[in-house]
Amino acid sequence: MSQQTVNKAEWPLWEVFIRSKAGLDHKHAGSLHAADAQMAMENARDVYTRRMEGVSIWVVESKYVHASDPGEADSMYEPANDKIYRHPTFYDLPDELKHM
Amino acid sequence: MTVQSFEKGFNDKLDKELTIEPRDWMPDDYRKTLIRQISQHAHSEIVGMLPEGNWITRAPSLRRKAVLLAKVQDEGGHGLYLYSAAETLGITRDEMFDQLHTGKAKYSSIFNYPTTTWADMGAIGWLVDGAAIMNQVPLCRTSYGPYARAMVRVCKEESFHQRQGFEIMLTLAKGTEQQKKMAQDALNRWWWPSIMMFGPADDNSPNSEMSMRYRIKRFTNDELRQKFVDVTVEQTRILGLEVPDKDLKWNEERGHYDYGKINWDEFWAVVKGNGPCNKERLEARKTAWENGAWVRDAAMAHSQKRKERSSKKEAA
Numbered sequence: 383m384s385q386q387t388v389n390k391a392e393w394p395l396w397e398v399f400i401r402s403k404a405g406l407d408h409k410h411a412g413s414l415h416a417a418d419a420q421m422a423m424e425n426a427r428d429v430y431t432r433r434m435e436g437v438s439i440w441v442v443e444s445k446y447v448h449a450s451d452p453g454e455a456d457s458m459y460e461p462a463n464d465k466i467y468r469h470p471t472f473y474d475l476p477d478e479l480k481h482m
Numbered sequence: 483m484t485v486q487s488f489e490k491g492f493n494d495k496l497d498k499e500l501t502i503e504p505r506d507w508m509p510d511d512y513r514k515t516l517i518r519q520i521s522q523h524a525h526s527e528i529v530g531m532l533p534e535g536n537w538i539t540r541a542p543s544l545r546r547k548a549v550l551l552a553k554v555q556d557e558g559g560h561g562l563y564l565y566s567a568a569e570t571l572g573i574t575r576d577e578m579f580d581q582l583h584t585g586k587a588k589y590s591s592i593f594n595y596p597t598t599t600w601a602d603m604g605a606i607g608w609l610v611d612g613a614a615i616m617n618q619v620p621l622c623r624t625s626y627g628p629y630a631r632a633m634v635r636v637c638k639e640e641s642f643h644q645r646q647g648f649e650i651m652l653t654l655a656k657g658t659e660q661q662k663k664m665a666q667d668a669l670n671r672w673w674w675p676s677i678m679m680f681g682p683a684d685d686n687s688p689n690s691e692m693s694m695r696y697r698i699k700r701f702t703n704d705e706l707r708q709k710f711v712d713v714t715v716e717q718t719r720i721l722g723l724e725v726p727d728k729d730l731k732w733n734e735e736r737g738h739y740d741y742g743k744i745n746w747d748e749f750w751a752v753v754k755g756n757g758p759c760n761k762e763r764l765e766a767r768k769t770a771w772e773n774g775a776w777v778r779d780a781a782m783a784h785s786q787k788r789k790e791r792s793s794k795k796e797a798a
Binding site: 414417429432 | 503505555559562563566569632639778785
């Protein structure tokens with residue numbers, strides 16, 4: 383790509399993840415455009431945390447996110463479908479059993 | 483899979499009230515309708531910053547100024563949430579700006595009216611944001627996931643916009659005779675444009691039927707307009723002001739207020755570009771975009787240069 387076309391291009395798209403308070407996971411908040419990571423961070427603060435919504439921000443350029451194909455969801459999650467014995471409620475135990 | 487089976491999957495999701503997500507199959511007209519609606523919604527937020535921006539430097543107190551600044555900043559943020567929601571449908575940000583600047587995409591006509599006195603800041607917050615909230619709350623359950631999530635965020639933030647507007651109106655209405663007059667004058671000028679914000683009447687709204695079928699819209703224009711009139715008339719009483727509609731009357735049988743005839747000629751004239759401020763608003767947006775071009779280019783060039791420098795360092 384020539385310098386010219388790079389300059390005429392849109393700023394890349396970034397995905398923003400925010401930790402709303404200490405101890406919680408970062409959660410996807412939305413996306414924005416920025417020329418580089420530092421600008422993405424500052425824009426994320428201005429766009430997604432105007433009301434103290436976060437204590438920590440991650441930004442990732444959207445092109446690095448790989449997503450599963452919704453068309454393949456059935457086969458993708460099928461292996462877990464018939465394994466209800468992975469849940470504690472599957473087991474039939476007497477009511478008087480305590481602390482378990 | 484055939485197109486029919488894709489379409490069935492899509493319709494099943496709509497029937498089950500499940501959201502449609504960016505990578506899901508969707509019919510072309512669903513995609514097109516959403517791009518049109520979301521981008522026009524985004525444009526409305528951005529153009530909507532202009533009439534209020536007009537008063538930031540002339541707000542009557544530091545408190546009012548800080549509040550107005552925060553509100554206008556929120557609107558910028560809302561525009562950004564919405565632009566990124568639209569981008570998930572395959573249109574670029576620059577394409578949307580281009581559609582705005584060339585007049586291909588519309589924005590809410592309400593922003594083509596001038597803000598001539600400070601009371602307009604009150605009337606806009608109370609009526610214009612009030613009407614917007616009425617429209618936006620059902621959109622939190624719209625069928626397209628990214629749009630619905632953006633609207634949840636917008637609605638949470640919007641509530642203060644309306645409250646601060648009502649507070650301005652209340653202060654003026656309880657003030658001197660001159661202030662009260664100013665408040666009434668603002669209500670007179672913003673009432674009809676506000677109730678036009680819900681769009682054409684149901685029997686004359688070409689996009690409504692499809693939008694309802696796709697669960698993009700959950701209520702018709704007239705249903706929302708009626709709801710707005712009903713709650714707003716009651717609020718006007720608290721202000722001690724008068725709604726500028728001599729046909730406004732409580733209808734016991736319907737359980738709603740009847741209201742006068744809307745001037746649809748005015749509505750269409752403003753939509754078509756002949757409102758009091760259409761030219762000025764569009765000009766302001768275009769100028770900002772063109773004058774900002776060198777900044778956008780410089781930021782990209784800077785980022786590019788830094789990338790090249792760091793990859794050279796790694797190679798060495």
